[in-house]
Amino acid sequence: MKVKTLICNCKNQDPFRLADMNSLPFDIESELDVAYAAVHPQLCGPGGKELLEDVLRSAEDDPDTFVVVCACDEPTQRKLFRKVVQNAEVDEKQLVPVDARNTTNDGILERIRERLHELANPKKRRH
Ligand code: SF4
Secondary structure (H helix, E strand, C coil): CEEEEEEECHHHCHHHCCCCCCCHHHHHHHHCCCCEEEEECCCCCHHHHHHHHHHHHCCCCCCCEEEEEEECCHHHHHHHCHHHHHHHCCCHHHEEEEECCCCCHHHHHHHHHHHHHHHHCHHHCCC
């Protein structure tokens, strides 16, 4: 299983104020088994969607590669990124939304850890 992580800062909006977006990628790369972590200021903007599509496309022929997106809540991400997933021609399960709102770096790490645990234990995966 390979995991790439993108973090959205939602234009520095209030729900993301508790996290330190400068140190978060390093924290994720140090603490978790991921290929990399990178921050974008607005993943649902045109540039952010293009970036996400590029990263998802890199997983096109590898169903065991997942792109964790730390941003708004899961239903919103599914809605915002539906077309991006379609364009990248990946299984929608390869996009792994993590709600990064209203918590610290440690809280975000814990939420990612939970999702990685679910991915590594497919029987416990969400549907
Ligand atoms: S993807 Fe979600 S968290 Fe990121 S800018 Fe858009 S609404 Fe905000």
